[in-house]
Every structure is written in structure tokens, then in C-alpha cells.
Amino acid sequence: MLFLLELAANGALVGLMYALVALGIVLVYKSSGVVNFAQGGLVMLGGYVVWALLALAGLPLLAAVPLALLLMAGLGLVVERVALRPMIGQPLIMVLMLTLGLEAMLRGLAPAVWGADLKSLPVPISDGPLIVADLFLNRVYLFGGALTLVLFGALVLFFRSRTGVAMKAVSDDHLASWAVGISVERMTGLSWALAGVLAVVAGLLWGRVQGVDWTLSHVLIKALAVAILGGLDSLEGAVVGGLVLGILEGVIPGYLDPLVGGGTREVVAAFVIFLTILVRPYGFRGREVIERV
Amino acid sequence: MEPLLSVNNLEVIYDKVFLAVKGISLEVPQGSIVTLLGANGAGKSTTLKAISGLLGPERGEVTRGVVRFAGRPLDRLPSPRRVALGIAQVLEGRRVFEHLTPEENLLAASTMHRDGAHVRSLIDRIYGYFPRLAERRSTRAGYLSGGEQQMLAIGRALMAEPRLLLLDEPSLGLAPRLVQEIFDIVRRINQEEGVTILLVEQNARAALAIASHGYLMENGRIVMAGPARTLRENPDVREFYLGGGSRMDYQRVKHYRRRKRWLA
Amino acid sequence: MLQCQQIHRSFGGLKALSAVDLSVEAGEIVGLIGPNGSGKTTLTNVVTGFYPPQEGRVLLSGQDVTGWRPHRVARLGVARTFQNLALFRGLSALENILLGRHVHTRAGVLSAALYWWWGRTEETRQRRVVEEVIDFLQLEAVRDEPVELLPLGLQKRVELARALAAEPRLLILDEPMAGMNQEEKEYMARFILDTREERGAAILLIEHHMDVVMGVCDRVAVLDHGVKIADGPPPRVGGAPAVIAAYLGEADHAS
Amino acid sequence: QAKVVHLGLIQDFTRVYTFVTEEYNQGEQDYLELVNLSGGVGGYTFEALVTDTGNEPQRGIEAYERFKREGALVFDFLSTPVSRANVPRILKDGNVLITVLHGRSDATDGTTFPTIFPIMATYWSQATVVTKYVLDQEGGSLQGKKVALVHIDSPFGREPIPVFETLAGRLGFQFQDFPYPSPGTEQSATWTQVRRFRPDWVVLWGAGGGQPVAVREAIRNGIRTDRIVSVVWLAEKDMQVVGAQQARGVLRFEAAAAGTEPVLVRDILEKVYGAGRGHGDRANVGSTYYNIGVGAMATVVEGIRIALQRWGEPLTAEKIKTGLESLQGFDAEGLMPPIAITSEDHEGGGVGRISQWDGSRWVPRTDWYGAYRDIVWNLVRESAAQFRATGE
Amino acid sequence: MLYRQCGIRHTTYEADRALVVIPWEKLLAGLLGAAALAAPLYLPGLYLVGYLTPWLLWTAAALGLNVLMGWAGQIHLGYAAVMAVGAYTSVHLAHAGVPFLLAVPLAGAAAALVGAVFGVPALRVKGLYLAVSTLALQYLVDWVIVHVPAISGGAQSTLTAPPVRLLGLAVRSDAGLYWTALGYTLLATLFVLNLRRTAIGRALMALRERDYAAEIIGIDVHRYKAVAFGISSFLGGMTGAMLAFVYYGAVTPEQFALDVSIQAVAMVIIGGLGSVIGSYFGAGFVLLAPIFIDRGIRALAASLGLTLYAGTLSHLPLVVYGGLIVGFLLLEPLGLAKLYDNVRNYFLVWPFGYTGRSGS
Ligand SMILES: Nc1ncnc2c1ncn2[C@@H]1O[C@H](COP(=O)(O)OP(=O)(O)OP(=O)(O)O)[C@@H](O)[C@H]1O
Ligand SMILES: Nc1ncnc2c1ncn2[C@@H]1O[C@H](COP(=O)(O)OP(=O)(O)OP(=O)(O)O)[C@@H](O)[C@H]1O
């Protein structure tokens, strides 16, 4: 029982860490209908930027992080201006491809500039186990999970504001948004800037877990699964999806692996997603397509 | 006095190859209702989009001509800026934000205003014009009926407090009673708020009834223009646009009548 | 031909259709009118199997088709056009119309692979039929245009052609004249009448243009809030006070 | 006309092997530079033809075909997928392929894979060396002890399992494997299971970003650092990520000495970097993976030296192969274990040692040794036979 | 006036449906065909093995995926898994004594079966949600291959493919293998072109555009989605087999990993969704651009006398490659095929700037 609880608890925390990346994807999707395949690259870059500010520029953590947030938000704006604005109104799958191209660029750029070797992020969170009611918890994940929830709350509030509503409108219909005076460009830029901000937070935490190198961008695959499981345009969905995926990935292999000789985690998780989507075609909380005949 | 809107020798090309609007000119005086009529594919919607700056996403481009609004040429001004100047377009086919509620639709269209209280009072004023919207303010707009969506689309455009309202086929697909309602409201908006209106309509009868001036478009060109009354009485217009109303005998319409064209 | 008996259909809490009866006889043109959101389109969706009714039955030529999937209903000779146009973008007008022949086409991967020996004759056979429809609706000039570039009126005509290509016995037209001017309406009306005369199809016509409905229909049914409030010859229905109140409005009726 | 030996260093700089390639390749090139600076070998100088494959087999094939036509006789892909994809071509063309610490472990069998040379201890051999160390630490008996293999769930991670299983039977310890999914950056669930198993020893079998995560998780889950032994892929940078002090005591398999003390490395620093002709960041010189690269190239160059000495010009792949098969006790001046490559044994004895992290560097804990060769050779013969059976 | 569409009159429906109607393009196609056929006579072997053969085979794979993604509009992130099924099936069959020419279509059939099963979610979900469920296929197949040594070929996870045998002759030379690939890809292309102009191709596109309308005009959407998955998996499986035999000479799991699936999707999208010629462009770009960019940058650095370290030199091409993808899409958001089409259109209407509708 304790075993189960511990698997579930740690799984849930890891799931929230995935959700942190997934929130960036949801954010961009919600406000422009684009699935951002470059979010993994942004997370990696976020990690690199924090590292560079700490290790190369010698800034203290409390200065490095806000500066990194600013820089990455700026990068989000630049990406919108240079790459996405000209693509407004083009087929979404092409924009998706464009973000894949962007991902390749980022994945090449950061190691080319700062070197491909593994870098360590000195974030002062202790590695010692945190034992709560006999459960071994990971402090970094705990911290990450809490941060995810805070950011989630902030985003929910943001989307209630007028700007937030306008952002949602943009994802529904670009042309109509323009027609009523919404600057699609500015909204998209804002969403990418926010995605950049989230990427710094995710890069910081994931970088603390595994060190900073290009493999940080791998977190995309999981985050994408989480985002889709939750429903691509739902913030709650991302959080719920992260929790569900994290817990399943923690618990199921714990019991199945010893039986079949291991490695069930990815497959089982994939299958659960597969089944969930069969039952709920738009994920847990995704909005359905309104199709009037 | 200079008209609020003047279009001069406008030419629009789609997809770099297809010439949809071939050098048209028109004027909309301050405070008036002007209607633009024409067959399907004549280029009416294209003209409106050129005025409101919405051609870009459709791969269209203004290649020649000037659009002047309130005395200034619009050139390549992006559409949100045009909305801020006071040009609002109600798109053909309504295109409400389906996943938002009517209330959110209106809120989303208020980004040009700073003052939240002012936005609130605008929304209330729109609910005043369209009480039905107030009733359904929290269902998803995608599930509204056609008429309600059209009301929402017009209301949404009014959020910008426009000086010029471009209406693209507001009666499309609406039941006769609603058509009357919508046209009544359009007339009220024009009279009570002093909003100038450029109206594209297939229901020529209704359009010419409320408009002071009309233009007739065919194949990307303006082929006839004049005061609404003159157009109403023109025999060609009567035959091709106004028809016989309910007195028309469709059983007896000639087989495969050749279409009359003002321009070959 | 078509009989709908006591159809109920609701979406969530919303009753879109309640106890609706409707019949269309062979060779008849029946008009279906009603305010926006009264359930007209939903009824056609029920007939074609798109939204199976929650209660009630749909009979086609005596055959009970309730709950059938749409493609099977189509094989019984039901074709329709759509209120919001449902052409296949990216395909030419010709290909769209050829798709209308799908129910009569034997399509196989193998026959396509062996096009020169096998697929070609089938394609040509279908093409002949389609060209007749193209002739009938005067679409020669736009045959090879991608449909999304056509003006709305022509798109509607292509959609009609696609429906006619299936050689339907029952044709359902959902607002075929929306967004058309007088001249175009007259064309469309003529096509509708000719379809019945030359092709012998029964027609269910949904329209908001009352002049056309009154002019071409043999019978008119009126829905309001999912309930049928009138059914009968056009003049009688057009004069019914309930219909005027719910649908027509005073002024238009007067004009 | 200048006589040049071309070597195709067709490696993965940008994907899975990124963590090792940059330093490894730098070591290889620096060593070649060192040889060139001292006048080359038998009148020949060396030129590396370098390209990135991104770990994509088809890019590896293209580069192989290209460099082959540019005259390269020796190839190094440093990527299991790319090596595997090229094996049929290499064998057909008769060119020499070195598969240092990657590739097919059964290429040890020189009769089946005549021109493929693992040179250093394969994963199978590493498993035996590790187990021997554990056995010695436990005073010669593993009866009733528990050994956990925590590995990435890929062919590489699963490769040592048969060795450990056989050894568990022979030595009487309890063995269980705990896979974590690639890329290995998230392993928490796996470690909860490991903790439940209460292992006496934990063997880590991963690479790249997964390794520091594994070490950290092991420590967090209460495993003593000197009971954690890793496969060869654990380097200085990984320990920095874990926390240099925190990781003190962690053990790993070592295929070549780390640090700048070995003669060759000192020479490189002095001559190559002294002359400003280094092929990378000077700070990398002497790192684990750098030195492995130096060792690999030193072995190849030595093979070529023998080939030229004994059979003269012109240099052919066939001669290089035989040259390599004549290496006896070659240790790259103390950088590597003494290896003995024969026409049967292309691995050179499967020798390595265990070293320990002392908080700032890796300190050898044992001498070079090989162990349980019978087990390794059984696996090699079985697998090679399978290859021959399906080969044609 | 070779490059003109107007003035061409068709007198039969067959002629109207011909694959190539413009005389100049007929000539061009013929010339290209001849050049491709004669390539081994004038191109060095490197070009055959290093570039042309993989390009052709990957084009066939892209074509197969294009049937599904471009026409039927279903995103598939597990295409490499389908190819893996084909590759492993064919190699195992060949080891069991089945001749090459039979093993390849059988591999296609096996892949079609697996692929069609994984098309099942497509009956309910669309778009990215579908993409994720196809991703499950990728994970599952990868897992099975890695965990079942009987499939992957023992501890080393490699299976050597026997040599290609055509009509009893072993094909070993670079040229022979190239011709085999060429023949296969041409057949695949013709097959796809024929599908496109018959009822199946139209039906698939119909369900891409509006599945409800397709259903209502009598297309059994469920069945045709399965058909789409089946056809595309069939081509994918056969191509996987061809890659194993003609190109790699061996199969290993990494040859068909998730990355490869993503590359296949990139080929289709960058080339141009639904375009046959786009598949050629897309496969060429995704496959060859990284190689040539890498070579180019190294050559450039060398000629400028820059001493960049190997790591940096290897990461810069990635930046350029990503930048090219972004750049191409910004230049022409509908893909390389559309770019080609723009040029072609320019010539078609030349010397006039624009047209009205071509019929008018
Ligand atoms: N995005 C586009 N790309 C290419 N051609 C287009 C595009 N949009 C419209 N057209 C073409 O431009 C011409 C004018 O279209 P427009 O929509 O302005 O006509 P309209 O007068 O509004 O007709 P309707 O009554 O159908 O609304 C038509 O022939 C149409 O096919
Ligand atoms: N898929 C659906 N989900 C939820 N509600 C729906 C759905 N389809 C239709 N409705 C609702 O059912 C009612 C009837 O709609 P229907 O489309 O049949 O009206 P209609 O008579 O065709 O109107 P119009 O003249 O505007 O086309 C409407 O209130 C509509 O909102």
C-alpha cells in the first residue's frame, strides 16, 4: 500500500512537472490554434540561458532568473514577429511544421554557442529525501509541482481578463478577430512571450533534475501527450492530464514491470492515452469542434 | 463636404494571379446608408475587405487604387488600426467566436477601449438593441441560431463604436421576420447613433428600401450607380435584382434564359 | 416516398424536434419553413441518418431506415445539399460532382492500381453521367476550377450537381437560395422544377425566400420550436396567423 | 607527393551520443595531430575526415560511402545504430571499423567479423569486470546478496542482462533488473521499486543525461555511494551535475585512464596545445571521454605502424587489420590496459578496471583485469553464429 | 508554345484524365525518366548509393504517408512503426525461404493489417488527438521489437537481409540496387497517381475535407478511413522492406524509431500535403539537406580558414536546416510543391500577369 502511495505521489509530482511544459503548449494553442512543437526547444534554451547568466555572467540566482524570464519573453516576441506573423491565416499544419523547424534551430543554436556538454544548474534545493508520512518525496519535484499550480492559477485568472478573452477569440477565428479590432499579432506575440516565461521556469526545474544539455528538449514529447490528454486548449486539462499521466506512469510499471520483464511504462502510458482519447475524443477538458451541418 | 469613405480606382488580386476587383470607385457620405449590390462573385465582399484591410489572410492584395477614410488614405494600415479609426466590418456568414459566449464575444471586441466601465455600458447598450442576446449571454455562440448569431456579429462590430459599419449580407439565411428585425435595427443604428453604413446585400428590395444610394457591381466592376430611388426604378435592376416578390410566378420562368450583362 | 413518424430529437436539454410527422410523396415538392433554429435542418439530418431520432421512425419507400448510417441511407436514393455548403475544398467542381456518383461507383484499390486495364472504363462511364448533370446545370465553364475559388452561387450549383449526380429519388435542399439575387434565384427555381420534371425526383425544400417557396412547392410544412404548426397547400399555410406570427412577420406578408 | 592515411570519423555530434562525441572526437583528432607533429608513421601522416550523422543510419551510410571513395580505410562511427547499419557494407568492402565501447559486442569474434574491432571491453565484458569487483568487495562470496541493475530500456541497456543472470546463477546472488524508459531523465518510479528490492549493490547502465539522474536518485533512495557502480558512461561532468561532494564514492567501470597524467595526454597538452593546434577546448583534455578517444586512435595508429613495418606500402585495409591483430600488450603508454588482439579476439581481452569518484576526480580502485571470459565468449559465439546463420 | 494549357482540347474523357496533359511537361517527364534510368551510366557510385537510392525509397514512403495525411487528412505519428513491421516481416520471410519479389508485397500486407488496426481510433478522433493515438502504435511496435528477440534478431537486435534476388539473379551492384529502387518507386508513384484520379482518391479527399458530407453522399467513412490506413500502411510496409533489402542490408530497431516517423511527417508537410511531386521534394529535402548543409558548412569553414571545433561545426548545420524549414515555409506556406506550382503557373500564363478563371 505504501508502495502504491509512494509511486502515485511521486508520479503526481512528476506529472505536474510535465504539466509545466504542457501549459506552455496549451497557452500558445489557446491563443492562436497553433501546436507549438518548439516548446521543448524553448525549455532547453531557458535552461541554457539561466546557466549562462549564472555560470558565465556570474549573476546570483535571484538576478539571473528574472533576467532570463525577460530575455525569453523577448525571444517569444521575436519569434512571433519574424516567423509566425507572416504565417497567419496559413494552414495550421504548416505552422506546426514551422515550429518543428524552429525547434531544430534552437537545438542547434544553444549547443553551438555554449557547447554541447552537460551543464549543472546550481539551484539550491536539497537532494535529500523528504519523508512525509513514510513516503519518500523528491523535493525538486515537490517544488516544481507547487510552482506549476501557482502558475496555473495565474494563467486561469489571466484568461478571465479582457485580454485573455481576446486571446481565446483569436484562436477561434483570425479574420473575425481582426475585423473586430483585436490585434492578432499582439495576442500571438503575448502568448509566445508567456510561453517563453514558462519555458524558463520549466528549464530551471528540469535542468536542475537532469543537467542542462540538448536532451532537455525531449520533455516535449511527454508534455505534448499531457496537453493532448487534457485537451489541447484547456489549462485545467493540462494539469489534470499531467497528474493522470504521471500517476499512471508511476503506478502501472511498478506492478507490471516485474511480471513482463520491464519497460512497460511508455507502452502502458501510450495505451492509456489511446483509450482515453477513444472515450473522450477531445481529451479530458478540451473543447469540442462545433460543426453545424 | 468630403465623403466619409471614398474608394478610388481600387484593384484587388487574389493569389497573385486572379484579378477580382478591377478598378472600382465609390463614395459613402457621412451619416448615410449606401448599398452595394451585385451578383454572386462580383467582388462585393472583396471590396469590403479591401476597405477594412482584411485581404491579407486570404492571399489577396490591393494592387492599385486608394481608399480614403475621413480624409486620410488608409494605404497599408493593419485592420485593428482601422477598427480603432472607426471602420468595423460584419463579415459574411457571421463568423462569431463559436467557443466563446455572446458576452465574451463582445468583451473580446473591446480591446480598443481602456476604460472597463465604458465597455460595460457599451455592452449594455448592445443588449438594449438585441434583448435576445442578453437572454443567451452565457451559452456558447456556436450553438446560437442563425439570427442570433447575426445579431451578435453586428453587436460585436458596434463594440468599436464605429463611424463606418460595413455590413456583408446581414440577411443571409435569416427567416423573413428576422430580416425585417435586422434591417430595422440597422436603420436605428444609423439614425440613433449616426453610424454611416455600407451595406452589401442580395436582398436588393430591402437594401434599396433603407439606402439612400446604391452601386451595382458585376464581374469586379461598378456598372451602375445612383440614388436608391433611381435604381429601384431602373427596369434592368427590377428584372434582375428586385423580381416580382411573392407575385413572381416561378413555374413560368423561362427555360435557360440568357443572362443579361451590362458589360460583356 | 418519405415518411417521418413522431420524430423526437433533442440536444442536451434542448428539444430540437418534438413529435414531428412529415411525408413527401413521389414526385412531390414539399417546402419546409420555420424560424431560425426551429429544427428544419435537424429534421433533414434525422432523415439522412446523421442524427438518428431518439424516438419515432423514418420510412423510405416503406423501408424502415431509422438508425441507419448515412451512407446506407444514401444508397436508397437520398441526396441533399447543405445549408452552409459542404463542398470538398481542394477538389475541382468536376471531382466534387463525380463524388456524387459514389453510390453508383465500384471503387477498388485494385482497379485503381490497374487503371489502364480496369479503372479507366469505370471512370469514363461515370464521367458520361456527370457530364449530363454538368450540362443540365450549365457548369461547363467551371468544371476544372477548384470549388473553393468559385463564387458562392456557383458553389451552390455544384453542390446541387453533386446531389443530382447520385440520381436521387428524394432530394433534400437546405436553403439552396441563400445569398442569391433575384436572377440567380430564378435560375435555381427553374433547376428545381426541372429536376422533378426531367429526373422524377421528390424534393424537400427548405427556404427562407417565401416567394420561391410559395411559387414552386406543392405543399408546405411549417416548424416552430421543433413542433409542426402547419402543413398544407402554400396559400393556406401562408395565410395562417400562427405562421405569420412565428415566421413571416407582418410587413413582409403585406408586401 | 604527401602520403596520407584517411580515417573516417563519422560520428553523432548532435543526438543521442552528443554527451560523449565532442570530447571523444577531440581526443582522437588531437592524438592524430600529435603523431603528425612528430613526423607521422612510416612516412605517412594522418587526416581525419569528420562529419556528423545525427545518429541517423542513412547519414552514416552516405558519409561512409563518401569517405570510402576519398580513400579512408579505417572508420569510427561511435554510434551503435550507425555502426550496425554499416556492418554489411564494411564487411563487404573489407574496410576496418573500430567500435569502441559501442556497436555489436559479438564483433569480438574476429573470425565472424574479420574487420571489426571493439578494441576496448564490450558491455558484456564490462558486466563481468563489474561483478568481479563486487565479489571481491564482498570478500569473495555473493551468496544471498542482492544486485540491482538499473538500466535504460533500450538494446544497450538490456545488453548486460544475460551476463548478470549467468553470473547470478554461478555466484549465488540475487539479481533483478529495473528498466527506466529513455531518455532516462525521469526515473522516480523505477527507484521506488529499487528501494523495495533492498539491493546490496546497484549497477547503473545508462548514458548521457540519464546517468546523473540515476546517481542522484540512488543516493536519494539511500544507497551508499560506494555501492553504486556504473557502466563506462559516467564522466566528470555528470558528477558535477549530481554535486561533486555528494557523489563522492561512486564507482564506475573504466576503459582508459582519466586525467592528464598519462604520457600521451601530457604530450598532447605540451606539443599540440603548446603549438595552438588543438581540436577543441583545452579544458576537455584529460577528461574521461577525451582519453578514451586518444586510446582508440593510439591503438589504430599502432596497428598501422605495425602494418607498414611488416608489410610495407601500399597501405591497405587488409594490412591494417592484420596489423591490429598483431597488437600484443599494447597499452598506449599506460593510458589503456595492455591489450592483446588476435585474429580470433578483436576485443583485446575485455580488460578494464574500477575507479572511484573522490569528489574532484576519478581514482583507480583496482588494477586492469578481465574476468569470467568463458561467459563472455559463450555469448559471443552464440550471437556470432546467429549472425552467420542469417548473414547470407 | 509548349508551355501552354489553352489550346489543348480533349476529345475523349480518357484523354482529359491523362496524367500529364501539357506537351512540354510530357517532354520533361520523358527526359527526367530517361535521365533517371541512365543515371548509373554517368553518375559516380556515391550518388547512387549515397543519395539517389535512399531518396527514391524515402519518396515511396512519403507517398504512402501522403495518401493518409495529404488526402485522407489523418495525421500519423507512427509511420516508421508501420515500416518496421514491413521490414521485419520481409526479412523473416526471406530467411524462411520466401523469394524477394513475394516477400515485399507480403510485408506490405502485414503492415497494412497492423496499420489498419491502428486506424481504428480515426473513426472517432481527428487531428492531433489522432496523432497521439498513432504515437501509441510507435511505442508499442518499438517495445515489441526490442523485447522479443525472435523478432529483432537476438542480443544484437540486428537482422541481416539476404541479398535482393530478381528473376533468380542476385542484385548486388550499386547500379542494380538503384534500378530496383527506381522501379519500385516509379510503380508506387503510378499507383498513387492512379488512386488520385479514381473514385478512391476522391473519396479519401472527401473525408478529409468534410467527413459528414462524405458520409451523406454515400461514402462509408469508417471503411474508407480503414482503407486509407491500409493503403498507406501497405506502401509503408513495402517501403520498409525495400529499405531493408535494397539500402540498409539489415534491419535494426533504430532505423524505424520515433524520430523517423517525425521525419516522414516532415517530408510530407514540407513537400506539400497531398502532392505527389511534393513527396519527391519533401523526401529529398529532409533526407539530403542535413547532409549537404553539413558538407557545405565544413567546406565553407575550411575555405575561410576558420578553425571551428567539430562540435560547433556539427551544430551549426542544425541551425541552418531548421532555418531553411522556417524560411521555405515563410516563402511559401503551402510547401515545396506549391513553390514549384507557382513557377509553373507563371509559365502557364506567361506572358500575361494574371488570368481570369481559365474557363472564362
Ligand atoms: N481567397 C480567394 N482566393 C481566390 N479567389 C477568391 C478568393 N476570395 C474570393 N475570390 C474570388 O473573387 C471573386 C469575388 O469574390 P467576392 O467574395 O468578393 O464576391 P461577392 O461579390 O462577395 O460574392 P458573394 O455574393 O458570393 O458573396 C470571386 O470570383 C471569388 O471566386
Ligand atoms: N449538434 C448540435 N448540438 C446542439 N444543438 C444543436 C445541434 N444542431 C442543432 N442544434 C440546435 O437545434 C435547434 C434546431 O437547429 P436547426 O439547425 O435544425 O434549425 P433550422 O431550423 O435549420 O434553422 P436555420 O433556419 O437557422 O437554419 C437549434 O436551437 C440549434 O441550436
Ligand SMILES: [Mg+2]
Ligand atoms: Mg460576398
Ligand SMILES: [Mg+2]
Ligand atoms: Mg438550417
